[in-house]
Amino acid sequence: MWKRTLLGAVGAIHHTRSLSTRGGATISSAVDSMILRSLKDHYMEVAKMNMPPKVSPPSSFTIVKGALDSEGPVLTRNHGDEEISIYVMRLANVDDEQSGDMDQLFVHVDVSKPEQKESLNFLCALYEDALGIHSVSMRPKLQQSDGYILAPTEYAGPVFEELDEKMRDAFHNYIAERGVNDSLFKFLQAWLYVKQHRNLMRWFKTAGLFIDGKKAATGA
Numbered sequence: 001m002w003k004r005t006l007l008g009a010v011g012a013i014h015h016t017r018s019l020s021t022r023g024g025a026t027i028s029s030a031v032d033s034m035i036l037r038s039l040k041d042h043y044m045e046v047a048k049m050n051m052p053p054k055v056s057p058p059s060s061f062t063i064v065k066g067a068l069d070s071e072g073p074v075l076t077r078n079h080g081d082e083e084i085s086i087y088v089m090r091l092a093n094v095d096d097e098q099s100g101d102m103d104q105l106f107v108h109v110d111v112s113k114p115e116q117k118e119s120l121n122f123l124c125a126l127y128e129d130a131l132g133i134h135s136v137s138m139r140p141k142l143q144q145s146d147g148y149i150l151a152p153t154e155y156a157g158p159v160f161e162e163l164d165e166k167m168r169d170a171f172h173n174y175i176a177e178r179g180v181n182d183s184l185f186k187f188l189q190a191w192l193y194v195k196q197h198r199n200l201m202r203w204f205k206t207a208g209l210f211i212d213g214k215k216a217a218t219g220a
Contacts, residue, residue, distance in 0.1 A: 035211055043204035046200050046204065051193065052189075055186050055191075058187075061075040062075065074188065079177075079179070084110070085109075086109060087108035088188045089106045090106065090196075105185065107124045107125070107180075107184075108121060110122075118140060118141060122136055124175075124180075126184065127185065136171055138157070
């Protein structure tokens with residue numbers, strides 16, 4: 001659904017560009033009107049979409065305030081003196097794009113300690129019934145990067161699949177002990193739907209206000 005809506009808006013914009021090559025202020029005005037009408041129609045279509053049922057994260061995790069409006073962590077929890085932060089994005093294939101489903105999620109798990117300058121970062125694929133680790137690396141702590149995960153400062157670590165099986169199992173047990181497992185999937189899946197919906201609504205609105213020459217309200 002998200003892809004079809006975006007493609008519809010992009011198609012309207014491409015069409016108006018072809019008209020604008022014919023010249024004249026009248027054409028320019030017609031182009032603006034066409035884009036505004038298309039943006040409004042798509043905005044109303046997205047506004048009518050049903051949101052998934054509300055899902056709470058596992059009780060050990062807390063939702064990060066303002067996460068829906070940032071690219072920072074979504075969930076956080078403490079484990080002893082460690083802070084565990086969870087980032088998420090969609091990991092989609094062609095079938096997912098066509099159906100609108102989110103059966104795979106792309107998750108960063110950041111484990112930091114107060115006395116350490118770097119944190120241990122796990123890159124994982126999360127499914128409804130499984131979690132797989134793709135890589136393990138040392139990265140700058142979140143406090144040094146305003147909530148964004150930075151690239152490793154030095155060696156990024158070995159290819160995870162090339163590690164000894166016992167070590168791979170040990171790393172899986174390590175994050176499982178910190179509450180990182182498939183129990184996170186339902187919440188993160190619903191959270192991403194809501195985030196995408198908000199972002200899409202905001203995009204149609206702010207683009208329309210810009211083309212119409214109006215200033216977006218604060219927080220729009």
